[in-house]
Amino acid sequence: MDANVRSGSLQRVVAWVIAGLFLVGFFWHPVSMWTGPILAVWFVLSQKPLRGFLWMVGFGLLFGLAGIVHTFRLTVGAHGLAQMPDFAAAVLIPLLVGVLTLTIHRLLSPRLPGFVSTLPFPMAATLAAYLLTFAQQPAGEAGARTFLVSWVVALVVWGWNLEFREAKIRAGTAALVLVLAIRAVFVLIQHSSGMKLPSEMNTLEAQLCLAGLIVLAIWAMLRKDGRQPWADRTESLARMRSPFTGKPLEAVREGRRETLTSASGERFPIRRGIPDFRSPQDLSGDNGKYNHVYETIGGFYDDIQRVFCALKGFDLGNHFRSYMNRLEVKPGDAVLETSVGTGLNFQYLPRGVKLTGLDLSPEMLANCERNLRRWDLEADLCLGNAESLPYADESFDVVFHVGGINFFNDRAKAIREMIRVAKPGSLLMISDETEKHVREVYEKQPGGMWKDRKEPVRPPVDLIPPEMEEVQLVELRDGDTYTLTFRKPALVGAVLS
Numbered sequence: 048m049d050a051n052v053r054s055g056s057l058q059r060v061v062a063w064v065i066a067g068l069f070l071v072g073f074f075w076h077p078v079s080m081w082t083g084p085i086l087a088v089w090f091v092l093s094q095k096p097l098r099g100f101l102w103m104v105g106f107g108l109l110f111g112l113a114g115i116v117h118t119f120r121l122t123v124g125a126h127g128l129a130q131m132p133d134f135a136a137a138v139l140i141p142l143l144v145g146v147l148t149l150t151i152h153r154l155l156s157p158r159l160p161g162f163v164s165t166l167p168f169p170m171a172a173t174l175a176a177y178l179l180t181f182a183q184q185p186a187g188e189a190g191a192r193t194f195l196v197s198w199v200v201a202l203v204v205w206g207w208n209l210e211f212r213e214a215k216i217r218a219g220t221a222a223l224v225l226v227l228a229i230r231a232v233f234v235l236i237q238h239s240s241g242m243k244l245p246s247e248m249n250t251l252e253a254q255l256c257l258a259g260l261i262v263l264a265i266w267a268m269l270r271k272d273g274r275q276p277w278a279d280r281t282e283s284l285a286r287m288r289s290p291f292t293g294k295p296l297e298a299v300r301e302g303r304r305e306t307l308t309s310a311s312g313e314r315f316p317i318r319r320g321i322p323d324f325r326s327p328q329d330l331s332g333d334n335g336k337y338n339h340v341y342e343t344i345g346g347f348y349d350d351i352q353r354v355f356c357a358l359k360g361f362d363l364g365n366h367f368r369s370y371m372n373r374l375e376v377k378p379g380d381a382v383l384e385t386s387v388g389t390g391l392n393f394q395y396l397p398r399g400v401k402l403t404g405l406d407l408s409p410e411m412l413a414n415c416e417r418n419l420r421r422w423d424l425e426a427d428l429c430l431g432n433a434e435s436l437p438y439a440d441e442s443f444d445v446v447f448h449v450g451g452i453n454f455f456n457d458r459a460k461a462i463r464e465m466i467r468v469a470k471p472g473s474l475l476m477i478s479d480e481t482e483k484h485v486r487e488v489y490e491k492q493p494g495g496m497w498k499d500r501k502e503p504v505r506p507p508v509d510l511i512p513p514e515m516e517e518v519q520l521v522e523l524r525d526g527d528t529y530t531l532t533f534r535k536p537a538l539v540g541a542v543l544s
Contacts, residue, residue, distance in 0.1 A: 062357035084200040091149040093346035103146045148175045158267035165205045169197035170256040177253035274320035277305050283427045286442040289313050290324050290435040324431035332456045338407050345410030349389050369523050370530045371395040375474045380444035385433040386451040390415035394422050402426035436464045447476040459510045472537035484527040506531050
């Protein structure tokens with residue numbers, strides 16, 4: 048491994064210790080009472096609400112199998128089938144209430160700002176614990192302890208998503224410390240005076256949490272998502288073209304929705320601020336095959352990389368910089384990344400550039416939007432095929448692609464499209480994994496998708512048109528990745544056919 052992408056030994060030890068704690072949590076309750084909720088909150092936030100709900104119900108049944116069997120023996124086994132409703136209630140009610148708590152957090156948290164986004168989970172958990180206690184179901188425990196423990200869990204996941212280095216975390220941590228201090232003083236006074244906490248206090252806490260959830264839900268619904276209508280993105284809209292006819296596009300409002308239309312009657316829907324330029328043919332062949340993979344893993348794609356690299360002692364940030372620093376980017380430049388994925392490369396560009404990203408996967412773009420909000424960045428995102436870009440000729444100062452081109456249906460066409468939309472004199476970049484990495488890592492993954500390939504992965508040097516200048520190929524990360532750069536001629540007339 049290159050020295051510049053190695054992380055310190057201390058960081059690697061810390062990563063393995065934390066991973067060990069989560070592993071122990073699968074077998075030891077004192078640890079699992081923390082690691083279990085952390086994993087649950089993280090996983091639900093990485094999924095679409097309905098899919099996350101169904102997955103968590105499945106996980107709950109799987110990991111609670113021993114308890115389910117024990118409850119079955121005590122009820123149905125001891126008293127017959129007449130106790131089946133009691134058994135179902137004892138198992139399903141706590142499970143569904145717990146999963147519903149996570150789902151409420153998933154629905155509200157992404158639409159709330161800063162550390163306020165951590166509050167839905169502890170409020171919902173406290174209310175759920177009160178309801179379970181009131182219904183005399185197992186696992187019910189209402190009160191401030193439930194709130195504080197759940198809030199710590201939500202803050203840990205929030206901090207992880209912000210990579211524990213954002214200034215925003217300080218506000219959330221300070222709020223938690225303040226609440227913990229107040230709670231500690233209250234407990235000390237209670238114990239020193241011999242007071243007993245009145246039972247009505249649990250009801251009051253549940254009522255306050257319910258009121259808080261209602262306020263947060265109203266806030267989330269009324270809060271604007273910050274997306275600027277495409278009709279107001281004059282400069283961005285001027286770059287847009289139909290990927291099929293090349294005609295200019297304009298934004299038309301239809302009720303609460305916008306649509307991009309051309310003079311020839313083409314219509315491209317805009318969903319959640321992202322225009323969709325895909326056609327059924329775009330999802331055929333290898334494009335469709337590998338797009339399905341990204342649709343499945345998109346929610347935790349970034350986290351998989353972070354965990355794997357931390358355990359391996361690999362500095363992911365330095366790896367990104369090793370190829371991003373090869374670009375020629377100045378403040379004010381219009382920058383396009385094709386197959387933008389979750390947008391990880393955008394955070395390594397200078398501030399003040401105009402970002403545009405295109406990808407074939409809605410799931411990846413949804414996570415790209417989430418990352419952009421975390422980093423306080425804005426970008427024009429589009430759903431489309433890198434082999435048919437929806438942009439005008441010579442629209443961007445910088446055009447690059449990282450990851451994915453190895454398995455495109457038509458790599459040559461994708462490269463010609465990158466060159467077409469780049470301004471004369473621009474330096475373009477393509478980076479992806481080498482055959483060594485695909486063989487040693489991808490082919491060993493379950494499913495066999497990368498096995499039995501027609502040909503080995505090769506950097507597409509032979510697909511670069513001969514008129515391109517300064518063609519340079521370098522291998523990075525001990526030969527696991529390659530970076531290919533080339534310059535579009537500045538001369539007028541060096542036009543691709």
